[in-house]
Amino acid sequence: MEIEEETFSQETFATVMQSLVVKIEDNRQNLEVLFTDDAWPPLPVIKSVPNMLREENGQAYTPSVVSIGPLHNRNESLKTMETDKLRYMCFLFERTKNLEQTRKDCVEAMSRKEKTFKKCYPDCKQEVDDVTSSSRLVEMMLIDGCFIIELIYRHYKIVKKDTLEDKKDPILQDAFRHSTVLRDLLLLGNQIPFFAPEELFHLTVKSIMPGANLFEFVL
Template identity: 40%
Template sequence: MANEEIYYSEEEQNELFERLESLKGRINGNSENMKALMSFKTRRPMRSVMYRVPDALRQQNEDAYSPSSVSIGPLHAWDRPVRAMEGRKLSYMCCLFERTATYELTERDCMAAMIDMETVVEECYEEVKPFEHQRFAELMLIDGCFIIELFYRRCRKEEDPILENPYHFSAIQHDSLLLENQIPFFVLEKLFELTIKRIPENNNTQHSLTLTECVLSFFGDILMAKYIYPREDMNPYHILHLLHNCYLPPPENIAWDYLKDEDQVKSKHSATQFSNAGTKFQAGDYGTVIFDLKFSSAPTCFGLITKGYFKITPFYIYELTEPFLRNLIAFEQCCPSIYHFFTSHAFLMNILIDSEKDVKLLEDAGIIHNYLGSSETVAILFKDICKNVVPRRIIYAKVYNLMMEETIASWINRRTFLRLFFNNIYVRMTVIGAIILNVLTLLSSIYTMLSYYHS
């Protein structure tokens, strides 16, 4: 049977050719995707950059991925909880047009730009429901103008009913960070150019404010790591991607060879276990990238025992931290051109934090600043946030494994030293003699100094 020739009738052959021609047409129509796949090493982004959160992640915490106050883009445009904001979004759009002093011209130019972009923008989304009452271009116009006007008011410290209400402001911040609640950044840039850039300053020159400045003014330093590095060459896909990039180290400081390392964490031990074995956790310097983790060791006890020092950049945990981290991780999981920095950081914290004792140890070291309340809450957060997440690489594998090896070696040396000390009288006498000699030398030095000052 395996050697029999497969026969297709003429009708079946024609049908097959038609299907192949249709498939070729679809491939040619998605040339950007094909180029990205064919040259994956160049890390070119896929055309679709607006992703749905995988169900396995969404099930862990639905509220962390779904908007509760405002929808941005098409994926949640028809959700009932966010419909109440639609009228307010229109008013923000009108206010933005009025700033330019050429209302009708700005409105016409913005709408024309969105119509020209409509097909390209729609192809950026993995999934878009059919629009029955509203054109896609109209949706982009209203949502984009709402974001720009609100962010501009925040940047200019203008009075605003949303910004002055802590609850509403926090809710809008939360919803604007969600992976499924984004519109392409090039849409925002075009609307920003046609609106804010047309607002004359005192000397009638073009407005110098940038969209990135407005975004960072609205969100600030979410992780409170006191490190944000906005680069001019970021080319973000959307606002969440912009914030993702702002926390990464400068390109010249990223050890790309280090990221290519295929090693995984060889074994898992918590912060408390490391501490009990002699490793000391220390807070890194503020103002350094949150991914800058360093391990070093130094000899102690006459060089017989090595003590390890694991330095981790401090970060803050409060209400907005979990949804921000969850959506960044979901973005890294979905987008093949993004390095897994936040995923790796969360995995490392999950390894180090096995219980609230580990959280308390990192809090005492000044590494974690907990504003959620109990240490147990933080421990649960990092356990849950890594469920159903598959990192391509844990970029801290080398650092962790080095700490593991050094700690084990130090522990073995300590055990060997103690065994020799208690079982061998000559070792005990040597160590005690060395201690007595050092004490006598110290006392002699003190006596000499005191005699000098009294003379």
């Protein structure tokens, strides 16, 4: 059915135009803020789960064994994994030719991103502020990012049927724990910005495997 072009009232047109001009002028200060660099949070943005979803089933959005990033960091039931995360980070550093230099480079890389990390959690300011003292946020991104990279590296070696240096793996040898960790890493909010593990991958795995690609490892 063809829609005929309709005529419009000049009076209505003029009224709407005038009303818009008044509204824009009255709100000019608020509108100008929208065009500043700080108006919109940078991507990637990591959101907390909306209360509406948590009220339905809060456990479905809460990690069971491992906390990644600041949003669940205060959950005491997840503290037991902190030692394993540190252990994984140490294993990752030891794979490189120069452990001390790699550690220094990784700390420096994460330190440069401190302000960006804070902006990646726009609706969770309190949680982020709670972990920023003494550069704890940077340290958290470093440890969690290295943990993820080492876990991915170990999966990759298994898929390629290569042997691992440490056969007493605290995660991969426990099928239940392994599947639970993987489930936790996919939870909304239990995440860190992708550029963190991406840069850590470049400084660690890629330094010993020049042709390595993080996306291939993830897949």
